[in-house]
Amino acid sequence: MSALLDVRNLRVTFGGTAAVRGASLTVEKGETHCLVGESGCGKSVTALALMGLLARGGKREADALSFAGQDIRNLGERDMSRLRGDRMAMIVQEPMTSLNPADTVGSQLTEVLRRHRGASRAQAVDRAAELLGRVGITAPGLRLGQYPHQLSGGLRQRVMIAMALMCDPELLIADEPTTALDVTVQAQILRLLAELQAEFGLGILLITHDLGVVARIADRVSVMYAGEVVESAPTAELFAAPQHPYTRGLLTCVPVPGKVKRGEPLGSIPGVVPRIPPGFVGCSFRDRCAYAHAACKHDIPRQHAGPDHEALCTLPPGWTDRAAA
Amino acid sequence: MSVTVVPGTGAARRLLRNIGFVVGATIVGVTLIVAILAPWITPYDPFAVDLVHRLVPPSFMEDGTPANFLGTDQLGRDYLSRLIYGARISMIIGIATVITSGIIGTTLGILGGFYGGRMDDVVMFLITARLSIPVVLVALAVAGLLGSSFILVILVLGLLLWDRFAVVARSTTMQIRTLDYVSAAWCAGSSQASVLLREILPNIATHLAVVATLEMALAILLEAALSFLGLGVPAPLPSWGLMIAEAKEYMFFTPWVILVPGIALFVLVLGVNLLGDALRDLLGTDLNR
Amino acid sequence: MLKFLLRRLIVAILVALTVLTLSFALTRLSGDLAISIAGPNATQQDVEIIRQAYGLNRPLTTQYFDWLVRAVQGDFGESYFFRDRVANLIGSRLPITMTLGLVGLLIALVVALPLGIIAAVRENSWVDRTVMMVALIGQAMPSFWLGLILMVWLGLNLDLLPISGTGGPEYYVMPGIVLSFSAIPSLMRLTRSGMIEALSSDYIRTARAKGLSRLSILVKHAFRNAAIPVVAIAAVQLGFMLGGSIVIESVFAMHGVGYLAWESIGKNDFPVVQAVVLVLALIYIALTLLADLLNAVLDPRLRTA
Numbered sequence A: 001m002s003a004l005l006d007v008r009n010l011r012v013t014f015g016g017t018a019a020v021r022g023a024s025l026t027v028e029k030g031e032t033h034c035l036v037g038e039s040g041c042g043k044s045v046t047a048l049a050l051m052g053l054l055a056r057g058g059k060r061e062a063d064a065l066s067f068a069g070q071d072i073r074n075l076g077e078r079d080m081s082r083l084r085g086d087r088m089a090m091i092v093q094e095p096m097t098s099l100n101p102a103d104t105v106g107s108q109l110t111e112v113l114r115r116h117r118g119a120s121r122a123q124a125v126d127r128a129a130e131l132l133g134r135v136g137i138t139a140p141g142l143r144l145g146q147y148p149h150q151l152s153g154g155l156r157q158r159v160m161i162a163m164a165l166m167c168d169p170e171l172l173i174a175d176e177p178t179t180a181l182d183v184t185v186q187a188q189i190l191r192l193l194a195e196l197q198a199e200f201g202l203g204i205l206l207i208t209h210d211l212g213v214v215a216r217i218a219d220r221v222s223v224m225y226a227g228e229v230v231e232s233a234p235t236a237e238l239f240a241a242p243q244h245p246y247t248r249g250l251l252t253c254v255p256v257p258g259k260v261k262r263g264e265p266l267g268s269i270p271g272v273v274p275r276i277p278p279g280f281v282g283c284s285f286r287d288r289c290a291y292a293h294a295a296c297k298h299d300i301p302r303q304h305a306g307p308d309h310e311a312l313c314t315l316p317p318g319w320t321d322r323a324a325a
Numbered sequence B: 001m002s003v004t005v006v007p008g009t010g011a012a013r014r015l016l017r018n019i020g021f022v023v024g025a026t027i028v029g030v031t032l033i034v035a036i037l038a039p040w041i042t043p044y045d046p047f048a049v050d051l052v053h054r055l056v057p058p059s060f061m062e063d064g065t066p067a068n069f070l071g072t073d074q075l076g077r078d079y080l081s082r083l084i085y086g087a088r089i090s091m092i093i094g095i096a097t098v099i100t101s102g103i104i105g106t107t108l109g110i111l112g113g114f115y116g117g118r119m120d121d122v123v124m125f126l127i128t129a130r131l132s133i134p135v136v137l138v139a140l141a142v143a144g145l146l147g148s149s150f151i152l153v154i155l156v157l158g159l160l161l162w163d164r165f166a167v168v169a170r171s172t173t174m175q176i177r178t179l180d181y182v183s184a185a186w187c188a189g190s191s192q193a194s195v196l197l198r199e200i201l202p203n204i205a206t207h208l209a210v211v212a213t214l215e216m217a218l219a220i221l222l223e224a225a226l227s228f229l230g231l232g233v234p235a236p237l238p239s240w241g242l243m244i245a246e247a248k249e250y251m252f253f254t255p256w257v258i259l260v261p262g263i264a265l266f267v268l269v270l271g272v273n274l275l276g277d278a279l280r281d282l283l284g285t286d287l288n289r
Numbered sequence C: 001m002l003k004f005l006l007r008r009l010i011v012a013i014l015v016a017l018t019v020l021t022l023s024f025a026l027t028r029l030s031g032d033l034a035i036s037i038a039g040p041n042a043t044q045q046d047v048e049i050i051r052q053a054y055g056l057n058r059p060l061t062t063q064y065f066d067w068l069v070r071a072v073q074g075d076f077g078e079s080y081f082f083r084d085r086v087a088n089l090i091g092s093r094l095p096i097t098m099t100l101g102l103v104g105l106l107i108a109l110v111v112a113l114p115l116g117i118i119a120a121v122r123e124n125s126w127v128d129r130t131v132m133m134v135a136l137i138g139q140a141m142p143s144f145w146l147g148l149i150l151m152v153w154l155g156l157n158l159d160l161l162p163i164s165g166t167g168g169p170e171y172y173v174m175p176g177i178v179l180s181f182s183a184i185p186s187l188m189r190l191t192r193s194g195m196i197e198a199l200s201s202d203y204i205r206t207a208r209a210k211g212l213s214r215l216s217i218l219v220k221h222a223f224r225n226a227a228i229p230v231v232a233i234a235a236v237q238l239g240f241m242l243g244g245s246i247v248i249e250s251v252f253a254m255h256g257v258g259y260l261a262w263e264s265i266g267k268n269d270f271p272v273v274q275a276v277v278l279v280l281a282l283i284y285i286a287l288t289l290l291a292d293l294l295n296a297v298l299d300p301r302l303r304t305a
């Protein structure tokens, strides 16, 4: 049985610049896969590329890109639009500007159901009101008749979440969906997502900066750096035995899952994400890496540190254990 | 990327790569030269009536003669010669109107934009009032009352077409008023007049140049319309609008009589507009950088 | 919002008063109106009679306030030439001009909106460049000349439409086309830039993420936003078109207020000229107010603020 979402070696370029240079990940039915990494490493571009929603000028290539067993690489806009919003939904990162200012919240919510399910107006309104309630919005009836500018950032973000869930999608790609929300609301949303997972087997690709959230809900974590997925592992394993020096850097403040406080920043690593020139070979992290050596300037092997644990690094698997010993 | 852009040369190069600019500049340039050299390059006296050779078609048409390249009008006057003198009238009207209206509009706009408050309210009011006045109608009425003349057309159009200058001068002045170097000059104790003239004016000049092209095009069109209606440039001056009016009676039999001056008018106005569009594009990219 | 509209209303009233004053001043430009009315062949005595008859011997301020008070009541005096109330004359001619203006605006919208949208969707393609070229051509076209060309071509050669005159719907087609040329370029540019802005916005990405159809994305989401300023500008453009109707009405011999004004200028019939200037200016002022109102109604951010 193939994965719900299977991405092999995804590459995205904007003109001459490469925003994503090789991202591979899978999301199983009912699984939560978290994507983490510093700002600008290409998380949002990856998410948009999966949905086929890249901005003008963005070019997508991949060795494999399949959704529910269907190759969606060469799917036309028309066929893609049938999947989007229905079977694969996305919550974008910018809730403030992502709602149409000239249209009511209700109309923007209901049109999803009406388009994909041919629902009647009344049915769609009921569904929208129900979902607004479930994402913690009081007086949904009132909100449905309002315009986006009448809603706070937190409310808009929850409307975006509700919008993505209108058709009970199989896959949800959520780009930092809870940044504008306070702790209790965030907890409520995460609980809602967990319920949907249990109920319908919803697969989630969650982009977040919040390691607390990762520790709490992720089944699997992928770490991105400069457009590449440099490490991917089941959550517990990644927290317990990070392979890539970059992952270790991210986790320095949070070595043990469960002890993480919410909102804690990722560990800080000296230096900044470099701009990767075309034709670059080797490890993109080598200039900031304390363990860099000559081999880092050549092709980097994909190493297995466990049955389900991959890292893109020249260091031998399990080197951290030895270093610690 | 380490591409250093020298503003002057970069701008010039980009302009030359812009087809619209090249075409527009050529049209306007040629018209300007023709207008200036009119007395020396016209084959005939544009006022010389020759009743024997009336409405001779252009030489490239059937029955045309090589003697009159664009034919002759209903009084046997050489069309090419009249067209060339007409270019003179259009160019003078266009330039003189732009200067008059440019001075009025820019002054008002800078005052409103720079001082804000009451001053700005007054300027905005004047702009609103001006826009509500139907230009052609008022220009015609004035000409009807005072008797039409070349100078009157310039004056009336100059006094009526300053609104866009004022709008653009006002908004651009507002934008740069708060910029560092203006405040710096202000703090360094420069007089108000010198801040306005030395810091503000040069910096909004490019925007004003774009407006100038638009207004010049409009002035040329309006003059032609006024003359066409018989209340612009008086006969026998060969304004293109007047030429079209005089040829109107014959257009059903010999359509070329209105085509020749009409196309000239259209092409010149198109050229001026192309020039303005190219300038605006150039400004647009400048603003984005 | 209400405060803003109230402020606009006050400004509009002030502008209207200014225009009233200006249209009075306009007829006094020549110095002695009585001489102008009497015409070149009049004797000194004729001039004196006219001066008496029209109250031109009174002090200028008295004349001004008299005109102001009457004009506010809709009384523009009597035409010297038509021997009729000016208000009646304008009342009977205005429907023709208004119809012509609306026909022109309709044609302009039918042409400008689709072209502007197509240009935006295909930004920077040859389609876009062609559409922008059309805008430039429209801008450079002398309206009276275009009118004559159409008369020769559609009227005479193809014999499709009446060449000129006032009459049924078919008489409005050619003048309407010519009039629309003055509004098409700006409406098209505004539609295009509004659509380009809308199409690159985050909410369009959201609409695509929801899997909406292309038509729904273009019309319901992008155009709905782009149309707000276009509708407002269309109202203002109608005002400009009515102001410019004098040229087109004279070319096509349509007996609207523009034609009336043109005739009256030729006959030194100043009460009529004065009143037409005033009426067209007032209509323009009303249309700009309408534009603000439409803006407020169409833009939820203004409406509910």
Ligand SMILES: Nc1ncnc2c1ncn2[C@@H]1O[C@H](COP(=O)(O)OP(=O)(O)OP(=O)(O)O)[C@@H](O)[C@H]1O
Pocket (backbone or CB within 6 Å): A014, A017, A019, A037, A038, A039, A040, A041, A042, A043, A044, A045, A046, A055, A056, A058, A093
């Ligand atoms: N439309 C675009 N055109 C050109 N470059 C782009 C575009 N969108 C993104 N990029 C580039 O792609 C890179 C990755 O951006 P992305 O938005 O994916 O980062 P991110 O990981 O989501 O960061 P954050 O955590 O801040 O959201 C950035 O360097 C950005 O400049």
Ligand SMILES: [Mg+2]
Pocket (backbone or CB within 6 Å): A043, A044, A045, A093, A175
């Ligand atoms: Mg992002």
